[in-house]
Amino acid sequence: MKQDVFQARHEAEWTALERWLDLRARPPAKQRTHDAEGLFGDLDFPAAYRRVCQHLALAQRRGYSVLLIDRLQDLVHRGHLVLYRPHPPRWHAAIQFFAADFPRLVRRHWRSMGVAALLFFGSFVGVVVALQVRPELAHSLFEPAELAKFEAMYDPAQPEAKLGRESGSDVKMFGYYILNNVSIGFRTIAAGFFACIGSVYVLLFNGLFLGGIAGHLTAIGYGGPFWRFVAGHSAPELLAIVISGGAGLQLGMAMLAPGRRSRGRAFVEAGVDMAKLALGVFAMLVFAAFVEAFWSSIGWMPDPVKFSVGGLLWLLIGLWLWRGGRGAAHAA
Amino acid sequence: MTLVDTLTLVETPEGISLRLRAAGMMPRAAAWAIDFSLRLVVIWFVSLALAVLGDLGVAIYLIVLFGLFWAYPVLFEVLMDGQTPGKRAVGLRVVNANGTPVGWVPSIVRNLMRTVDMLPICYGFGLVAGFVDAHSRRFGDMVADTLVVHVDHHHGYSSAPNVPAVQSPLLLPAAEQGAIVAFAERTKQLTPERQQELANLLPQLTQARGAVAVQRLLGMASSFLGRH
Numbered sequence: 001m002k003q004d005v006f007q008a009r010h011e012a013e014w015t016a017l018e019r020w021l022d023l024r025a026r027p028p029a030k031q032r033t034h035d036a037e038g039l040f041g042d043l044d045f046p047a048a049y050r051r052v053c054q055h056l057a058l059a060q061r062r063g064y065s066v067l068l069i070d071r072l073q074d075l076v077h078r079g080h081l082v083l084y085r086p087h088p089p090r091w092h093a094a095i096q097f098f099a100a101d102f103p104r105l106v107r108r109h110w111r112s113m114g115v116a117a118l119l120f121f122g123s124f125v126g127v128v129v130a131l132q133v134r135p136e137l138a139h140s141l142f143e144p145a146e147l148a149k150f151e152a153m154y155d156p157a158q159p160e161a162k163l164g165r166e167s168g169s170d171v172k173m174f175g176y177y178i179l180n181n182v183s184i185g186f187r188t189i190a191a192g193f194f195a196c197i198g199s200v201y202v203l204l205f206n207g208l209f210l211g212g213i214a215g216h217l218t219a220i221g222y223g224g225p226f227w228r229f230v231a232g233h234s235a236p237e238l239l240a241i242v243i244s245g246g247a248g249l250q251l252g253m254a255m256l257a258p259g260r261r262s263r264g265r266a267f268v269e270a271g272v273d274m275a276k277l278a279l280g281v282f283a284m285l286v287f288a289a290f291v292e293a294f295w296s297s298i299g300w301m302p303d304p305v306k307f308s309v310g311g312l313l314w315l316l317i318g319l320w321l322w323r324g325g326r327g328a329a330h331a332a
Numbered sequence: 333m334t335l336v337d338t339l340t341l342v343e344t345p346e347g348i349s350l351r352l353r354a355a356g357m358m359p360r361a362a363a364w365a366i367d368f369s370l371r372l373v374v375i376w377f378v379s380l381a382l383a384v385l386g387d388l389g390v391a392i393y394l395i396v397l398f399g400l401f402w403a404y405p406v407l408f409e410v411l412m413d414g415q416t417p418g419k420r421a422v423g424l425r426v427v428n429a430n431g432t433p434v435g436w437v438p439s440i441v442r443n444l445m446r447t448v449d450m451l452p453i454c455y456g457f458g459l460v461a462g463f464v465d466a467h468s469r470r471f472g473d474m475v476a477d478t479l480v481v482h483v484d485h486h487h488g489y490s491s492a493p494n495v496p497a498v499q500s501p502l503l504l505p506a507a508e509q510g511a512i513v514a515f516a517e518r519t520k521q522l523t524p525e526r527q528q529e530l531a532n533l534l535p536q537l538t539q540a541r542g543a544v545a546v547q548r549l550l551g552m553a554s555s556f557l558g559r560h
Contacts, residue, residue, distance in 0.1 A: 001558075002556075002557055002558020003513070003556075003557045003558060004557040004558040004559050005558050007491070049346075050346055053344070053346035053347070053348050054346075056348050057347060057348050063506040063507070063509075063510055064510075064513075065492075065510055065513040065514050065517055065557075066510065066514045066517075067514060067517040067518070068517075073350075073351060073484075074484055076346075076348060076350070077350060077351075077431075077484065080344060080350060080431060080432070081413060081414075081427075081432075081433050084432035084433060085413075085432075085433045086410060086433060086434070086435035086436060089436070169387040171387055171388050171391045172387040172388075172390045172391050172394075174391055175390060175391030175392065175393065175394030175395050176391075176394055178394065178395050178398050179394045179395070179397055179398040182398065182402075183398070183401070183402070186402065186444055186447065187447050189444060190444045190445050190446075190447035190448050191447065191448070193445065193448045193471065193475070194448070198448075251475075264474060267474060267475045268474075268475065268476075268477045270475070271437075271438075271441040271445075271475040271476055271477070272437055272441070274441060274444065274475075275436075275437045275438075275440040275441045275444065276437070278440060278444055279440070
């Protein structure tokens with residue numbers, strides 16, 4: 001078949017598809033009374049697209065002109081982007097993700113999570129214990145000015161003051177915690193890319209830093225206000241740090257030990273899990289920021305309430321990560 | 333031998349090949365610079381508007397800052413056909429390595445990995461990776477399995493001028509017929525002088541020079557296209 005005959009025969013289909021692609025975006029599909037101005041229905045699009053794909057293959061095989069092939073290529077490319085577009089986010093999928101998929105994913109990477117927990121809680125507890133035995137070690141961890149700042153924040157002699165901050169209202173601190181803590185969580189995850197080094201560093205650094213503050217304040221007798229402040233948000237925040245560290249470690253393992261896959265393939269597979277873990281970490285840290293800003297800072301709350309709420313959160317989040325998604329019909 | 337070319341052919345389930353032209357680091361940096369300035373402008377206006385709200389304003393400002401840094405690229409890439417405003421301005425698009433539009437997970441991965449690509453300063457690792465990689469991928473693109481490609485601008489199709497068919501004096505192979513048809517289809521974009529200059533390159537075929545040669549070539553294109 002000569003090019004002109006071919007073109008004359010199919011021109012109508014091509015212009016219809018072109019127009020349909022132009023019109024697809026406006027007005028939005030939901031408000032449309034009929035599909036794309038009566039060209040053809042949305043349901044007919046895949047068939048129309050596949051026919052044009054076939055025309056392109058024919059045109060290439062028969063050596064038709066470059067411009068015609070370019071035009072069909074362009075049409076096919078636009079159709080391809082529409083046909084294979086990602087579906088819009090669904091509430092059901094989001095609930096399913098947080099209720100089941102995320103805890104399952106954390107358990108599936110239990111080795112990385114275990115190592116991350118060991119690095120973080122190990123260094124944390126180690127420093128706390130060390131500072132009880134030899135309090136002067138605090139001066140090799142922190143500058144004197146830093147120590148003075150921490151002491152001012154948790155001074156038991158000022159019971160009226162807001163707990164755990166120098167200044168700033170609850171809502172302002174909420175914004176600050178979102179920006180600061182979630183960014184740290186995300187960076188911890190990505191930092192594992194180079195052979196886990198970044199994630200290990202962040203885990204150890206945070207373990208030593210937070211353990212140093214906790215140990216020092218406890219050693220000098222300021223432990224009361226401090227533990228009262230951190231009890232509430234400690235569970236979501238610390239566990240989120242551990243999970244982001246674990247996510248970074250599993251990403252780094254794709255470089256260190258890709259197993260029977262190529263490194264590129266291993267990275268792509270680790271990347272999918274990394275993104276999902278990052279979403280979970282994001283949710284946990286937003287929750288932690290909320291608790292930290294609006295609950296932990298309340299000074300007058302009696303100790304039993306503070307500590308039982310903190311304990312309850314540890315229990316609930318622990319249960320969620322341990323049992324969430326067990327026995328569901330399909331695996332993650 | 334591998335061809336030094338950024339063109340990637342991706343076979344689709346429909347049995348055809350999509351042509352993806354990976355974008356180099358220069359246009360990508362330009363797109364990034366546009367996005368960056370856009371975000372600066374937004375944050376500046378937001379800070380002006382929220383100054384009256386006191387602490388609540390500061391909180392909103394910080395959350396907007398967070399959103400502009402982490403969510404801005406992901407939301408635009410997934411919801412606006414793989415294009416942030418900067419990429420749209422430069423004519424770039426993020427797609428999966430198989431040519432399909434980028435989804436939530438790959439977009440989150442490639443934007444989380446900016447943390448690594450930014451190191452040590454000014455996207456140093458990302459630039460080096462992009463210069464080494466055949467498809468100009470930074471680390472984020474490698475882990476997410478995505479490509480940044482040029483958007484093909486559709487120039488509008490012009491068919492060959494409809495002139496009476498002229499039989500070619502020589503029997504031409506398909507590729508050479510294709511070249512003559514391509515010449516005919518492009519005449520509208522060429523000045524008459526340039527048309528004649530090109531037609532003059534084929535004296536054996538046209539057996540003429542100047543405007544006559546152009547007309548003969550157009551006639552041959554008509555005959556190759558199957559017109560009478």
